[in-house]
Amino acid sequence: MTAHVRFVTGTDTEVGKTVTTAALAAALVADGRSVAVYKPVQSGLEDGAGDMDTITRLTGVTSVHEGIRLPDPMAPRASAARAGVPLPPVTTHLATIAALAERHDHVLVEGAGGLLVELTDDGATLADLAAAVEGSATVVVCRSGLGTLNHTALTVEALQRRGVAVAGVVIGSWPERPSEIESDNRRCLGAIGPGLLGAVPAGAGRSAPAVFRERAPTWVARSPVTAA
Template sequence: MPVLVITGTGTEVGKTVTTAAVAATALAAGRTVAVLKAAQTGVGPDEAGDADEVARLAGAVTKAELARYPEPLAPATAARRAAREPVRPREIAKAAAELAAGHDLVLVEGAGGLLVRFDDEGGTLADAAELLRAPVLVVAPAGLGTLNTTELTARELCRRGLDFAGVVIGSWPDSPDLASRCNLADLPEVSGAPLLGAVPAGAGGLPPADFRAGAPGWLAPELGGTWDAAAFGVREAP
């Protein structure tokens, strides 16, 4: 799996922290890792972006960012308002392929959800994944409302014939409510894909050394970790 595309069911679902966990787990296994942020929005020229945050948490990754726009909007809208060139799916795929030539694993982090537009022609992260023929990992929230957005994302991946790697819960609460605990069984059912991890809420605030030590325990063996979905489900069962 030289390239893994990481998307979310929406914004603020834990996508960047999950990307960092995947990167940290791969680095711990001795793999070389590159992180490609296709388009960074809402961040100034001298501020740290998502790729920088992944590197801070995970360690020695190669960082790449194709474009940066100041307003926190969808990439196509942010590019248009800033009077700058948008990032197109073919450019994302080309950059990822070039990074894959020199790394064991390339993580391509999108912006928001799978169908957020990157350009005015309607290009999306799904289009880039198609060009790359790369598996897609979906990061979803734990609680109420996640089943609908996760299933919609899964249906689009299926419609396009993309390889749906699985779902990671991007922020598992310390005290999960009933909906969150029920969703451990329901998310694989509605998505048709395995649950591949649960990143603890607040993991991004851990000291980097603690984050790196903990990351393999948050992810399933398919992502290089030791997390056991069945055991976790029994432990958290309603």
């Protein structure tokens, strides 16, 4: 692969993975880089739109791809079972990532739910995909509130135990008026793994696209996506 590949996972579902992925993509585009975004499994649609549609709307990136799109907002294996369809195997995902890497400077791969959610019929996870892509690194998106330190440390440890490089941590939704607990958490997150890469403001996904693209580079460090 010639491109930098970065996986984006979360400590749980609904922590801000998609908007964080969009912010990383927008920062790269602002830096003049070509970007592709891939989601191995899209489970659940909102008004017929998935996470890749959100990323295109916010960033203008058109090279967005899904391994499979499933209607029910459930864990991928359960959603696929309800739909009566098989999930793509790891080899299909790796082939797609490799093909995108040949045509772009950077490939961002957004997971579904948390790190160890099963994405294939034989139980492979985003951690397995990341471990199979040489030279890749993973960004961990977390919450700001109570419990985030434990969940983030567990996710980082799970990646490290599998030999997966961790690029760092991003708070997926940072409130305009953080509590004392949230402010303390933000300081402590800097000591987990490679540390805190940034924080995406709460509600950023509702921003006008032009505003989102202008501000995204100030929310996330460039290092997780531009480092070799």
